[in-house]
Amino acid sequence: xxxxxxxxxxxxxxSGTSVKIECRSLDFQATTMxxxxxxxxxxxxxxxxxxxxSKATYEQGVEKDKFLINHASLTLxxxxxxxxxxxxxxxxxxxxxxxxxxxxxxxxRLTVL
Amino acid sequence: QKEVEQDPxxxxxxxxxxxxxxxxxxxxxxxxxxxxxxxxxxxxELLMYTYSSGNKEDGRFTAQVDKSSxxxxxxxxxxxxxxxxxxxxxxxxxxxxxxxxxxxxxxGTQLKVEL
Numbered sequence: 380x381x382x383x384x385x386x387x388x389x390x391x392x393x394s395g396t397s398v399k400i401e402c403r404s405l406d407f408q409a410t411t412m413x414x415x416x417x418x419x420x421x422x423x424x425x426x427x428x429x430x431x432x433s434k435a436t437y438e439q440g441v442e443k444d445k446f447l448i449n450h451a452s453l454t455l456x457x458x459x460x461x462x463x464x465x466x467x468x469x470x471x472x473x474x475x476x477x478x479x480x481x482x483x484x485x486x487x488r489l490t491v492l
Numbered sequence: 493q494k495e496v497e498q499d500p501x502x503x504x505x506x507x508x509x510x511x512x513x514x515x516x517x518x519x520x521x522x523x524x525x526x527x528x529x530x531x532x533x534x535x536x537e538l539l540m541y542t543y544s545s546g547n548k549e550d551g552r553f554t555a556q557v558d559k560s561s562x563x564x565x566x567x568x569x570x571x572x573x574x575x576x577x578x579x580x581x582x583x584x585x586x587x588x589x590x591x592x593x594x595x596x597x598x599x600g601t602q603l604k605v606e607l
Contacts, residue, residue, distance in 0.1 A: 385535075413594070420500055422580065422597040423536070438594075472535050481595075483528075483535035 402473030409475035498598030515581035
């Protein structure tokens, strides 16, 4: 079964609204989670590293005020896309380090109309 | 120049064929190399993980690393229709499970194994 779960798997929203995506490590604690974005036919691009109890570390070019990351517990990290625009439409994937291994979630497809 | 180059394909082969997937990289700091399989609309799953140059075999899959040429390969023997997916190479300078590290991915090669 899945070790890392993402929700929702698919979301459609209107331009200007905010969307929250959850990443959960099932039955295991994950002190570090990563958020990636994948555009069609492109590679996964790391957006930020999320550490439980501290501020996320964002990659260069990623707006931290637009992509809010919260890692409030050892099993949950959330990514909120604020004031979403059509260019934010993408596949968002989280991953977590659990027991020394890296596991990926199933991904969340965001479509902004 | 991208740090990691990977032919996006698509690559179509008949069932039973040997598949060769490749990536080249420019950053000599990369020491850890991984291959992931990603089915459509799903997250990547780890297939192979190698550190040193040479070959590593796991069932029908063989990963090959040539650090001198900055070239890595994944071979799939006796390919099956269920192998149809996108295969992404990934690499990092430090152990990928280290909290402060990040993976650099190739664009992925789309593979289709036909009956």
